[in-house]
Amino acid sequence: MNNIIANILRFLLLLVAQVAICQHVNLFGYMSPALFLLALFLLPLELPLSLQYLIGFATGFVVDAFAHTFGVSSFSCTVMMFLRPYIVKMLNGANNVKFENIDRPVPGVKDFHWIFLYTLILTFIYEVSAVLLGTMTFKNFGHTLLVIIGNTTFTVFVIFCIEYIFHPREKKE
Amino acid sequence: MNNLIEFFKRAFHIIVLAVLLILSIVMLGKSLSFNENRLARAVQSIVGPIQESGAGMIHRFRLGPENEELVKQNIELMREHENMFIGKEDTVMTEMGKPDSVNRKQVRLxxxxxxxxxxxxxxxxxxxxxxxxxxxxxxxxxxxxxxxxxxxxxxxxxxxxxxxxxxxxxxxxxxxxxxxxxxxxxxxxxxxxxxxxxxxxxxxxxxxxxxxxxxxxxxxxxxxxxxxxxxxxxxxxxxxxxxxxxxxxxxxxxxxxxxxxxxxxxxxxxxxxxxxxxxxxx
Structure with a gap:
């Protein structure tokens, strides 16, 4: 119960931060953080898959509504949520079939390496999908690639900052 | 029959996934056609006021530099106003030393x-x-x-x-x-x-x-x-x-x-x- 409230609060907070602040940030024209992804990353993997997809879709829809990019974020989030369990399995070495509470990208629960790859891969998946759907063209692909890499770098950086500020490593494995 | 229900149970999340993805694609397609975007309009009526207050907040941070620009622009415009000048007449002489024509010119005062x-x-x-x-x-x-x-x-x-x-x-x-x-x-x-x-x-x-x-x-x-x-x-x-x-x-x-x-x-x-x-x- 406590967990649910914490999750909902985190969702609201990150969504507000996204639409109020992050959406207006654009460094050098190709670096814009997608902070709300953190809320999706921290979503428990034990939830029913369909519910995870729905949450992803709804989150994307809200972000879309504020950015006037209907379908772009919703699609990308849903795809990311679909691929998330497979990424976790891959990172765990495929021997861990059942997901547990410890499969969260939280400092202290997982090591830096795991969190970094988890965040990087999922952010990259989201950004590839979102940027490509947003530009809708392969023209000027160099710049599109730059935007994908810039957004991913910035997002991972911001998410890491927040992760390590709010979860000090008190319980080391 | 049981098999069918079992199948749906197992495949339910795949169906949800497919529905959501198709929904996204449809929204995306709709948003690309500029004329008829009822969804965008409906959402905008909800999101708009929130966004406006947020944008206002952010705009306030940028007001300083923007004001400076406008002040400079104002000065450029004000400098060109007619009350900035006085009219002068220059008499152009011919080679013989007689008045030839009169040039009216504006001297900045x-x-x-x-x-x-x-x-x-x-x-x-x-x-x-x-x-x-x-x-x-x-x-x-x-x-x-x-x-x-x-x-x-x-x-x-x-x-x-x-x-x-x-x-x-x-x-x-x-x-x-x-x-x-x-x-x-x-x-x-x-x-x-x-x-x-x-x-x-x-x-x-x-x-x-x-x-x-x-x-x-x-x-x-x-x-x-x-x-x-x-x-x-x-x-x-x-x-x-x-x-x-x-x-x-x-x-x-x-x-x-x-x-x-x-x-x-x-x-x-x-x-x-x-x-x-x-x-x-x-």
Missing amino acids: YDYTYAHVIYRTVDRAFNYMIVDKGSNDGIARDMAVLSPSGVAGVVTDVAQNFATVRPILHPESRISAVVTPANQNGTVIWEGSDPRVAYLEAIPQHSEINIGDSVFTNGYSNIFPKGLLIGTVKEVQVGNNASFLTIKVKLATKYTDIYTVYLVENLFKDELDTLKANFKDE
């Missing part, structure tokens, strides 16, 4: 710069303002000071980086003015304590002044260019002095929230002052 008020008083008998530019920035004594809405005062004292401005709200302040449409010249003075109201003096009693008439500078002083708004007539009384009216003027400049001011430099001030001094001596 006034120039603008701007400053910010960093301190001002409005509630005293002798009010003053301090602006953040001084002799290093080319500010000199007797430059005219304008607020965005009208005449503000005159520079009285200049330090290296700051200057003191005597606003209209000062007993010694005197500004030659003309009230339109009666076209009568007078002097705007301030007495008393209300920072919103000044008096227009020396308007003959026979002139027809109505409430709401505008009071402009007349350019006689060589400090203020012609045609700058000082205020509007608020009240007309027949004064004690039988031959003149007492006119209350609502000042255009709001001294209580003045920040950016424009300073006007008369480029020929020395020349004109010399002439006037000669006149006095005689």
Whole structure:
């Protein structure tokens, strides 16, 4: 119960931060953080898959509504949520079939390496999908690639900052 | 049958996934056609107000630089106004030394710069303002000071980086003015304590002044260019002095929230002052 409230609060907070602040940030024209992804990353993997997809879709829809990019974020989030369990399995070495509470990208629960790859891969998946759907063209692909890499770098950086500020490593494995 | 239910149970999340993805694609497709986007309009009506307040907040952070740009742009425009120039005639001589043709040209008489008020008083008998530019920035004594809405005062004292401005709200302040449409010249003075109201003096009693008439500078002083708004007539009384009216003027400049001011430099001030001094001596 406590967990649910914490999750909902985190969702609201990150969504507000996204639409109020992050959406207006654009460094050098190709670096814009997608902070709300953190809320999706921290979503428990034990939830029913369909519910995870729905949450992803709804989150994307809200972000879309504020950015006037209907379908772009919703699609990308849903795809990311679909691929998330497979990424976790891959990172765990495929021997861990059942997901547990410890499969969260939280400092202290997982090591830096795991969190970094988890965040990087999922952010990259989201950004590839979102940027490509947003530009809708392969023209000027160099710049599109730059935007994908810039957004991913910035997002991972911001998410890491927040992760390590709010979860000090008190319980080391 | 059981198998079918079992299959649905197992495949349920795949169906949800497919539905959501298709929904996204449909939204995306719809949003690409510009004409008929009911979804966007519906969502915008909810999101719009939230976004507006957020954008306003962010905009406020950018107001500073934006204002500076606008002030500079204003100055460029104000410099081109006709009251900045005086007409001159140049007579072109032929080779024989006889007048051939006349060139009318506009000679710049006034120039603008701007400053910010960093301190001002409005509630005293002798009010003053301090602006953040001084002799290093080319500010000199007797430059005219304008607020965005009208005449503000005159520079009285200049330090290296700051200057003191005597606003209209000062007993010694005197500004030659003309009230339109009666076209009568007078002097705007301030007495008393209300920072919103000044008096227009020396308007003959026979002139027809109505409430709401505008009071402009007349350019006689060589400090203020012609045609700058000082205020509007608020009240007309027949004064004690039988031959003149007492006119209350609502000042255009709001001294209580003045920040950016424009300073006007008369480029020929020395020349004109010399002439006037000669006149006095005689």
